[in-house]
Amino acid sequence: MIKRLSTIGLLAAAAVSFSGMAVAADSGQSGASGQSQQLMQGYRQDAQQLKQIHDQTIKNNPQLAKQQKQFESQVKAAVKKQGYDVDAGEKRMEKYAKQLQNKDLSDDKRKAVMQKFQNERQQMVKARNAAMQQDDIQQAGKQLQNSTLQAMNKQNGKTDDLISDMKSKRSQLQQSMGSAQGGNSGN
Numbered sequence: 001m002i003k004r005l006s007t008i009g010l011l012a013a014a015a016v017s018f019s020g021m022a023v024a025a026d027s028g029q030s031g032a033s034g035q036s037q038q039l040m041q042g043y044r045q046d047a048q049q050l051k052q053i054h055d056q057t058i059k060n061n062p063q064l065a066k067q068q069k070q071f072e073s074q075v076k077a078a079v080k081k082q083g084y085d086v087d088a089g090e091k092r093m094e095k096y097a098k099q100l101q102n103k104d105l106s107d108d109k110r111k112a113v114m115q116k117f118q119n120e121r122q123q124m125v126k127a128r129n130a131a132m133q134q135d136d137i138q139q140a141g142k143q144l145q146n147s148t149l150q151a152m153n154k155q156n157g158k159t160d161d162l163i164s165d166m167k168s169k170r171s172q173l174q175q176s177m178g179s180a181q182g183g184n185s186g187n
Contacts (some may be wrong), residue, residue, distance in 0.1 A: 043169040050162050057148065057155040064151050072142045075128070079138055084127035093120050110172050 076086045096117040099112065131137055152159040158159045 029141075036173065039169050039173050039176070043166060043173065046162050046166045046169070050159070050166070053152050053156045053159055054148070057152045060155065061151050064147055067144055067147060071140050074130055074140055076138060078131035078134055079127045081123075082127035082130045084123055086124065089120055089124050093117060093124075096120065 058068065079086050096113050099105065099113045100117070105113070132141070149159065
């Protein structure tokens, strides 16, 4: 879960979170839904391309892969100092996710498991965010991000354009979702 905390990983992860937000915005405004859907689809395609470039770059650069693993270990250690064990938390979240896939689970049990999952995720995010505020972690993250972006641009010259395009689409999606929520005054 704490892998690839660089801009690339965050942008790709954002594609997933925007899916739910775009669906919510679309359900509130049928006129804007086509545009939002189109933006979301383009955003996901860009995120997928960026992930492929990232993965290939890491594969082709063992030193960068090593730097990434060191950063992940540094973040995990910092999170652990915040009182949260990432590995144990991930195992619990996987267990909850498997339980949620059980079709025979009653609604009450499903809600309880979902609440446990959300609580676990909140604890993880809180500890990770606190760890990410540390100067040494921020410094290492910036170095990794710069090294990764530089290597990705060498791997594929479209990298910067993809990132810019994703940021633009994200901004447009946020604006369209904001106006959709504004139209539903009460939410």
